[in-house]
Amino acid sequence: MVSTVVLQRVGDGVRAHLDDGTAHDLARTDLSAWVAAREADRPRWVWDDTTRWYPQLLAAGVRVERCTDLRLTHAVLRRSPHVDQQLLDDGGWDALAPVVPEEATLFALDDPADALDPVAEHARQQRALAASSERGRLGLLLAAESAAGLVAAEMQHAGMPWRADVHDRLLTALVGPRPPAGQRPAGLEAMLPGIRAAFGQPGLNPDSPVELLAGLRAAGLDVADTRSWTLRELDHPGIEPLLRYKKLLRLVQANGWAWLDTWVRDGRFRPVLLPGGVVTGRWAAQGGGALSAPVQLRGAAVADEGWRFVVADVAQLEPRVLAGMSRDTAMAQAARARDLYQGVVDAGVVATRAQAKVGLIGALYGGTRGESGLVLPRLARRYPAALGLVEQAARAGERGEVVTTLLGRGSPRPGPFGGSGDDPVAGRAADARRRSWGRFTRNFVVQGTGAEWASCWLADLRNRLWRLGEGSLTDRPHLVFFLHDEVVVHTPAPLADQVGEAVRAAAAEAGRLLFGSFPVDFPLDVAVVHSWADA
Template sequence: MLVAVVSDDGSWHGSGRWQDVRPDGTPAGAPVRVADLPAAIAAREAAEHPRWLWAATTEGYPTLLRAGVRVRRCHDVELTEALLLGHAGRWGEPRALAAARARLTGAPVPADPPPRLPQPPGFAQGALFEAMSGPPAAAGSGVLEALAQVYADQHARIGATGQPGRFALLVAAESAGALVGAEMGHAGLPWRADIHDQLLRELLGAPQPVGPPRRLAELTAEINEAFGVRGLHPDSPAEVLRAFSRAGIEVPNTRAWVLRQVEHPAVKPLLEYKELYRIWTAHGWAWRDAWISEGRFRPEYVPGGVVSGRWATRGGGALQVPKVVRRAVVADPGWRFVVADAGQLEPRVLAAVSGDSRLARAGAAGDLYAALATDSFGGDRAKAKIALLGAMYGQTGGAAIPALAVLRQSYPTAFEYVEAAARTGEAGGLVRSWLGRTCPPASTAWRDAGLEPPEEGGSAEPQGGAPGRARGRFTRNFVIQATAAEWALVLLATLRTALEGLRAELVLFVHDEVGVHCPAEEAEAVAEAVRVSAGRAGELLFGDTAVRFPLDVSIVECYADAK
């Protein structure tokens, strides 16, 4: 059963209405008013586990979670609309429920509300902020009708895609991902502020009332001494470039890998400075004070926030936590982390989607690169790896050239799969993931490249030169990265279901890695659930394929000890 649901005032903790809807989107009963939305949803969820049809998971689900209410399934109209618009080559059009309905009725299409700003928990979330942002778009009368009407239309549009079964799976996974994202934000990642402080002091020295901590100040002095100057700021690329120039060394920029090739006494302290400076500014004491509360790091996840379908976060940098800082991620007493990451996910995805049976046979092995090396690269694993990475990312030079030639020769089907995606992109066309997520049109890429977008109707014009090649690399990678993201999303959704009935909670999801926080006695069961879910994800996406998707699973007390 599908149940359209809306909050009367958008708060999701007062009254609301719902209405049963048939799978084709036609109403299956009259609207029903409920006085206490969280309580009513909880009761109905317990009774029958309906699929909840709502405008956007981000609108109400966090509030429901705070009220202790979880749901098993939903259909997120906004995320689905974004997928369908993209599939139709209409990337970037407004995706909110109100916009989707306006397109159906011929009314003027309202723009989406601007995305919220990054906001650490507890900051300005009171009445003032809510008053400033106004009532949510999905409140008020007519919303139930809009939900049913737009759902029916989306149902029909999914059916009209080239691969309706796959696209339906994508829509279901995207909605499930939205639930997981909210639940992970609610649960938070266990984070020991005291250990964080201790490791910052070990790395950086004591924090100072004003200015950088002791170790950074020392390194600044060392760098100045090495250059024979005073007052140089190591964090100013322009000043560092000038200092090297005065020393007779011309470098194109001050990136770490460039400096590593330079012989000069300033290089060593500069490299150490960069590393520590990054930790201080991005994950130092200020970050900890803003983002850690009650022993938890609660970033705001944005499922589908990246064009490839990967998640993004709003504030907090949860997907870029430096490895050294992960020592602060410690399970509660008596609890463990089960951390699992997919090994060699992207080449396995290429093997599966391309239908290259020879590559798929290699993908059946635990080490795909090694199997590939034995098969065609004379046992040279490094060369096999370079070949695959080069093919997926569009590398054109260096050591990749001979490796790519071997790949083209021995695995022509897989090679052609990514080549075709690159050609399509360079010609201004669109490519799709396995389940049907579609890349943005070329005009977007051109804007990103600082060029004028093409004239109306000219989006299929080929674009030569560097921008065209850049778009070719983008579409080449998109078909792989977006499909890998789908595999991970399906794994996540499957795992979420498998964890029902346990105390275990999903607390971590980083592209191809998941983390579950659970009582120690549940750890083995959780580890097994993750492995089973990975297998299921492969089957759901690719059906009968020789390719396997093995996981590295660790049971640890500290995240830094995973793998």
Template sequence: MLAPGPERVVAIRTDDTGAATAPPALFPDAAAAVRAFEPEAPRWVWPDTAAIYPSVLRAGLRVQRCHDLALTGALLRTRAGLAPAAVTAAPADERPALFETTPAADPDAVLAEHADQVARTGPDARLRLLVAAESAGGLAAAEMGHIGMPFSAAAHRRLLDAALGPRVPADVLPVRLREVADEVSAAFGRRVNPASQPEVVAAFARDGVELASTRAWLLRDVDHPAVAPLLRYRDLAKLHSANGWAWLDAWVTGDRFRPVYVPGGVVSGRWASRGGGALQIPKALRTSVIADPDHSLVIADAGQLEPRILAAMSGDPLMVAAAGAADLYAPVAAEVFGGDRAKAKVAILGVLYGATAGEARSLLTLLRTRFPVAVRYVEDAARAGERGEVVHSWLGRACPPPGERWWSEGDAHGRPDRDARARGRFTRNFVVQATAAEWALCLLAELRRRLADTGSELVFFQHDEVVVHSRDPQAAVRHVLDATASATRLLFGDTAVRFPMDVAVRDCYAEPATETVPSRRIARGVDPVS
């Protein structure tokens, strides 16, 4: 156990129940404690990985395992039927400070919290796996933020210059945005601010076009000369505000993009990011994600993950058989939809997300007759949600309970159908999406373990995608595939469901069609489960 104090760090050996087994040892900082004890490969118990581990990483050290009390506490809180703790509003500048202080923690309180969490977790093997995976994810998040993703600042500046024009002061609109704004005004025959939705809607109305909003999908159906420059303006404005020069200054240092990952930042267990937009890297920016000399980027993502998760969870024999194929939709299309793969995809995604309108309803009816067990699995979760019940993922993550307002409007029989159906759609998808997040966490934890001391580094993670920066891409690919197979066994044992990984080795993260650096692809569509 490690508890940071105002001047010293306290480390105490504990047993599996969380009870202390030796007197406290004092260290000047967390790095010194890790340096002393990590050779024994302990499982570190500490209040919050995000607060403690960065200083250890800056000292050039890493730990193999930990138990994160904050992440575990959040899991157990929702399992106890409590709403997730309120997220503290993030300050405007989320960049790590040069000199950070770690919040002090009372050692006795840390010991007591750990013992309580061990008792509440109990012998439940699945829940114990979830706790371990969640804590490993916290370590990986801190490590990726410390290492950073390779990112060429020079390449990004060239992109900005080409798209927006020369750099201007923060309070000045780039020249290309001003030019496109002038094109919009010229198309309307009067001065219109393209950044103002009311002005744009009013301008269209004056020309006889009624719009409820200026959403892109609505504009694309409008025959008007202002549409094309408006859409260009929107794209350029987004680039400027989200990933412009200010973003580059704030988040890219030493040709590394260092975001702040937030494990478990979404109620389903998916990650979020705080500042920097790590989980929303536009395709245009990917041309700037370039491997170091003599290195490659190994990019791997799981195909059709959530439908395969549903097959494994439900155990529906026919869906399991379909998920044994490299393309899950193909056998479903052949058996149910006369070979129409598009309809098969719409139907399966409709099952996951509760689509019941239009063609999706009839397709769902066909799918229900072929895969009754799988469909019943998510429909049972939906009905439970409509009744205000809490549903759980495969390993035991609980969805948040309904709020007081939900209950105050009457019981499940008396409330408006719309509210009940909305919660049902949420719980229907939660059981699958949260389990997919658990599979991805186990993949991440296994891959992190396998890459240790190999010279390869995990540099990016997004839902079902990982990126490894490596001098030995062939070895890194093997580690990715082995970690995939291991994650599948950890969750589902000896399942016949396959989880194919689409793996590519490149010098640049961008798709080959838009790469400025030649691609060295050595693996594509590789399946670790034979």
């Protein structure tokens, strides 16, 4: 049985390299049927980049179970300190970028991927993995990363049900009817006289940061910029309506009618999501703003007739990941509570949930001042392994060293910190840069491992959902949205309870894959709803 098939574009056709040493040349029009016929044998499809191959297969009704995305896996191996870099070769792979749906044609002209050799690259990656002292963990990361590529393509293909009429109604309720191009909505326009009067600036234009800054200073306010968190520090009656205006303006600019025209087609929202798009391994969005979907507009996401959304998110993912990767049994005990922060309180470490939350967030992000700084010593005494792990990562970052996630994703190297013993000002600036980079590496190890847990969760859930139904991808329960620690599944209503069970089982399996038998729990909040806003 063939277990690996490497697909390569050759001229206007495709060459399929089988692991028995044979190769088959196919016309591009025959590729989908050829892949579908062999999918029953469950091969691992190897290709240069999922965004270049999978959309066309999905459009032809072909879903694959497994793949190796050489672009994604190359990026992981290239940065991992557990890999002998001499076994890898750039040859253009370092610069290979994904393509957006409008560009995703299998035989696009002047595609840089055509100059690459996937057979040679696959062999190089396999040799590098085999030679690594962490090949087990890295192998899991590469498989999860490639599966995430399949999930992203399938979510873009299926799209999230989105009602344009509801979206318009929600916007109208917030800011007034859709205005002519180039004009403010009436609701925003109506807010301006009050804001201008409050600051004594009849011509104040809050849409322009430059003009707004000048207007605030003219009103006697000592302010360095117009960022919302800066403005909140000011004591002035005009600040509250100004912040409300800015929040609504951002909503209109980011997810208003122009967004609706661009991103919603045929009742579906299809964002461009990029697994591994952030250095920590988290996903990025190349279009559609899917990673900041505003709560005010989630009511426009409405399941199809006879279908439901199953919405699930894991509580306090990063502290739970920290407990697992540090093997801190005391923190794992707190994580057995549905609310980990309350578990810390129940253990007698701090007095309130707010203290537990601010302390743990401070540990993850390097907060050492205020209440966080007061709480951290108590957390360190109770959870020495967990807080020791992030402290060690921070110190390594300050020394300019690479740190890794649990599965072996490496952090980028910092640039020179600079500084000199002869120049105290430069020395202080260099120390500040070191501390800043240490805060980055402190969080990198935990956020990156959280991304690895989420990729394993998605990979397992994807296959569980496929087994629940029959027919094509969109006839069965299928993923339509993912955001760090939250998933949305679109499912036929009769299967909603089974989907909820699958979501929980996949979360438990992700924990087992990363942390083995170590007892750290990942409880989920799961809701079955008709509208995303009801979750």
